[in-house]
Amino acid sequence: MPTIELINITKTFDEGKVLAVDDISLKINDGEYVFLLGPSGCGKTTTLRMIAGLETPSKGEVLINGIDVEGIPPEDRDMGFIFQHFEIFEHLTVWENVTFGLEMRGMDDNYIIEKAENALKIVELLEYADEYPSIFGNPGMQKLGIARAIATGAKILIMDEPLGSLDPKVSKVFRHELRNLIKDLGLTAIHVTHNQEEAMAIADKIIVMRAGKILQMGSPYELYENPNSIFVANFLGETNFLQGFVLKLIDNETMKISIRLGGPKITCQNTDNRFELDDNIVIAFRNEDVYLFPEDYNFEESPYDWAQMQFFIAILETSRFIGATKRFYLTLDSGDNFLSVKPGNFEENFAPGEELLVGIHQNDIHVFKSPADLLNEISLT
Amino acid sequence: MVNIRLKKVTKAYRNFKALESISLEIRDKEYFIILGPTGAGKTTLLKIIAGLEKPDSGKIFFDGLDVTKKSPGERNLGFMFENYALFPHMTIYDNIAYSGRVHARDPQETKAIVDQVLMMTLLTGRNEAFPEEMSGGMKQRVALCRALMNLEQTKLLILDEPLKALDAGLRMSLRRELLLMAKSKELGLTVLHVTNEEQEAMMLADRIAIIDNGKLIQVGSPRDIYYHPKTLFVANFMSEINYFEGSCIKGCKPDWEIYKKSNRKDKFFEEIHRDSIPFPIDIGVKNLFAAYGDRQLYARCLNNEKILLVVRANHMNIRLGNRITQKNNALLGIIKRRKFMGVFYRFEISTRINKTEKILIVVIPASAEIHEKFKEGLEVTVYFPKELGIVFQHPGEKKIKEVMKLE
Numbered sequence: 087m088p089t090i091e092l093i094n095i096t097k098t099f100d101e102g103k104v105l106a107v108d109d110i111s112l113k114i115n116d117g118e119y120v121f122l123l124g125p126s127g128c129g130k131t132t133t134l135r136m137i138a139g140l141e142t143p144s145k146g147e148v149l150i151n152g153i154d155v156e157g158i159p160p161e162d163r164d165m166g167f168i169f170q171h172f173e174i175f176e177h178l179t180v181w182e183n184v185t186f187g188l189e190m191r192g193m194d195d196n197y198i199i200e201k202a203e204n205a206l207k208i209v210e211l212l213e214y215a216d217e218y219p220s221i222f223g224n225p226g227m228q229k230l231g232i233a234r235a236i237a238t239g240a241k242i243l244i245m246d247e248p249l250g251s252l253d254p255k256v257s258k259v260f261r262h263e264l265r266n267l268i269k270d271l272g273l274t275a276i277h278v279t280h281n282q283e284e285a286m287a288i289a290d291k292i293i294v295m296r297a298g299k300i301l302q303m304g305s306p307y308e309l310y311e312n313p314n315s316i317f318v319a320n321f322l323g324e325t326n327f328l329q330g331f332v333l334k335l336i337d338n339e340t341m342k343i344s345i346r347l348g349g350p351k352i353t354c355q356n357t358d359n360r361f362e363l364d365d366n367i368v369i370a371f372r373n374e375d376v377y378l379f380p381e382d383y384n385f386e387e388s389p390y391d392w393a394q395m396q397f398f399i400a401i402l403e404t405s406r407f408i409g410a411t412k413r414f415y416l417t418l419d420s421g422d423n424f425l426s427v428k429p430g431n432f433e434e435n436f437a438p439g440e441e442l443l444v445g446i447h448q449n450d451i452h453v454f455k456s457p458a459d460l461l462n463e464i465s466l467t
Numbered sequence: 468m469v470n471i472r473l474k475k476v477t478k479a480y481r482n483f484k485a486l487e488s489i490s491l492e493i494r495d496k497e498y499f500i501i502l503g504p505t506g507a508g509k510t511t512l513l514k515i516i517a518g519l520e521k522p523d524s525g526k527i528f529f530d531g532l533d534v535t536k537k538s539p540g541e542r543n544l545g546f547m548f549e550n551y552a553l554f555p556h557m558t559i560y561d562n563i564a565y566s567g568r569v570h571a572r573d574p575q576e577t578k579a580i581v582d583q584v585l586m587m588t589l590l591t592g593r594n595e596a597f598p599e600e601m602s603g604g605m606k607q608r609v610a611l612c613r614a615l616m617n618l619e620q621t622k623l624l625i626l627d628e629p630l631k632a633l634d635a636g637l638r639m640s641l642r643r644e645l646l647l648m649a650k651s652k653e654l655g656l657t658v659l660h661v662t663n664e665e666q667e668a669m670m671l672a673d674r675i676a677i678i679d680n681g682k683l684i685q686v687g688s689p690r691d692i693y694y695h696p697k698t699l700f701v702a703n704f705m706s707e708i709n710y711f712e713g714s715c716i717k718g719c720k721p722d723w724e725i726y727k728k729s730n731r732k733d734k735f736f737e738e739i740h741r742d743s744i745p746f747p748i749d750i751g752v753k754n755l756f757a758a759y760g761d762r763q764l765y766a767r768c769l770n771n772e773k774i775l776l777v778v779r780a781n782h783m784n785i786r787l788g789n790r791i792t793q794k795n796n797a798l799l800g801i802i803k804r805r806k807f808m809g810v811f812y813r814f815e816i817s818t819r820i821n822k823t824e825k826i827l828i829v830v831i832p833a834s835a836e837i838h839e840k841f842k843e844g845l846e847v848t849v850y851f852p853k854e855l856g857i858v859f860q861h862p863g864e865k866k867i868k869e870v871m872k873l874e
Contacts, residue, residue: 408669
């Protein structure tokens with residue numbers, strides 16, 4: 087029953103000059119598939135390496151199954167490792183790759199055969215046991231890596247960008263296979279990536295990191311529905327951001343804001359009176375939460391729940407059909423632009439240049455304090 | 468005017484056939500995307516069009532003139548390749564402004580254009596940095612800026628995976644900029660863009676050419692390719708799919724329930740099914756299924772001949788409980804897994820066909836209802852409208868396996 091806990095972990099390099107990980111604490115439950123997600127340099131790989139025992143924390147404790155593992159080398163932590171570049175021995179057969187670790191540990195032959203057969207069966211590679219790994223594509227290589235980890239009895243999988251070298255299409259298919267395999271085996275997995283789509287598609291829990299700190303952790307659903315910062319809102323999924331200021335405080339829960347001076351006026355939540363009159367704010371809303379109507383739309387017979395919607399006018403620049411979805415590119419008089427995404431079968435006959443009525447549910451609008459440099463918050467590389 | 472025509476272009480490297488007899492036309496002011504997996508021959512094709520590689524045989528015409536033997540300089544185009552090729556000793560600004568100097572443009576005018584492209588690529592304020600101080604994503608944007616500098620003269624922009632190294636958010640906003648720029652009437656650009664991302668292709672292209680193993684498989688609008696893929700490979704490349712191996716049933720009477728219950732009459736489907744006819748298909752369950760396929764294929768098909776029915780994961784729908792009798796093309800199943808993916812939920816539904824388990828993938832827009840009610844372990848009915856099924860001639864077990872494994 088592996089659980090992993092990090093308590094106030096800090097890691098510095100170059101005699102304390104470089105702060106890679108800044109006082110983070112987290113807990114990974116048994117059988118959980120967890121992602122460390124963030125842009126390059128955020129500290130995610132260093133965190134992973136400390137869990138694996140490949141780096142020693144400068145401060146703080148790493149607990150595995152409640153036991154402080156300081157001084158325990160990686161090979162004694164019951165972990166399997168999978169990296170972007172496989173680390174598979176090309177000169178050994180598939181079978182030899184899987185049995186290598188067991189032989190090094192001096193296990194007896196019957197035990198080795200049983201474990202290796204079982205592991206290769208699980209990843210559906212047993213029929214290739216006598217082949218060399220070069221016959222595989224990249225997914226096959228990663229499956230072999232998993233087989234090797236299972237055979238040695240690892241209960242924890244440590245993965246650093248395991249899908250990073252795959253073709254986009256292959257990666258989109260294989261990521262589901264990877265998740266299913268790990269969930270079926272009941273392994274605890276920690277997976278590092280900078281690819282948010284991959285994290286959303288696979289993770290039970292996502293830990294978003296930036297500049298050595300944890301910004302937010304939770305299920306993909308929690309993070310997607312309730313991002314706690316502009317950075318997280320932007321990093322997970324596609325989000326529109328518009329700048330404005332507080333025009334009027336309505337009551338304890340709501341306020342009226344204006345998108346720039348003279349732009350659309352919108353009523354949104356002001357939970358706990360976080361904002362005050364004239365505060366500069368940024369509103370964030372998901373592309374798919376933006377509803378579009380013709381200007382003369384009749385709401386009387388509308389199937390939409392429009393009573394809680396905020397409405398304003400925008401101009402349609404252009405639209406694109408991209409299969410599962412249709413994308414509508416819109417602009418406001420102020421020059422601000424945003425996007426509405428509807429299912430691919432959404433019926434409309436909007437023309438570019440047309441003025442449309444935009445509706446967004448009040449609950450789908452998130453409000454943040456305006457940062458000094460919004461561009462810096464939302465441009466990641 | 469830019470019109471590019473390729474006639475039977477072939478290229479081999481030693482014994483490896485990189486391109487096999489490719490003929491295609493890129494029209495004036497078109498955003499044309501070449502799409503395919505890594506190693507398909509996309510970049511070779513681009514280099515041949517740009518004049519950086521010579522074809523072994525075949526011809527290339529620009530506006531009707533044979534340019535097969537002409538150098539890149541004589542073809543008058545702006546290009547950006549995957550390895551950015553920035554000058555390491557020059558700042559971002561100088562790297563971008565370089566072409567302005569080459570073309571002896573007025574410095575004031577050059578500055579105005581540089582400022583504009585820097586703003587477009589979110590690089591404003593970074594113009595004094597040197598390439599070694601920049602991340603991969605930044606270098607890529609600088610390279611893109613440089614390709615954008617000469618658009619007034621060139622009118623043809625060639626982009627090789629221009630957004631590859633960028634993270635998701637930036638890629639999205641740059642796609643928008645590329646789209647608006649390409650559609651700007653003042654610039655009147657023709658763009659030729661190579662990518663291995665189907666989403667990028669769908670988002671930007673007027674027309675897409677799909678190549679695989681050096682062969683041109685299909686050319687068409689995003690809609691054509693999505694609804695009328697020519698092969699299983701194309702169908703699968705554009706989205707996750709489900710497939711059923713079934714047999715074509717001939718001799719169904721006109722009162723067959725599927726013919727009777729024509730539920731969707733909208734123009735859109737009439738148009739995409741111009742040359743199609745609903746096939747009665749036995750997939751190994753009690754009810755006959757129906758999906759549109761090519762009229763001529765139906766005419767050629769014998770009774771009980773094996774065919775392949777493909778349905779995109781996002782064209783499948785689910786309802787809780789047993790609704791088999793109320794829906795066409797319906798199967799009963801159990802939700803085996805579900806995963807929230809952001810805009811969508813992805814379900815794996817366990818169904819039984821011919822007494823063996825078959826997992827169907829269903830992708831539907833996320834909603835509060837889906838989140839609260841469609842839990843793992845529940846019984847559901849999976850179904851799809853016949854207009855969204857795609858019928859292929861059966862390509863053989865081996866081919867199916869090869870395409871679906873993508874290795």
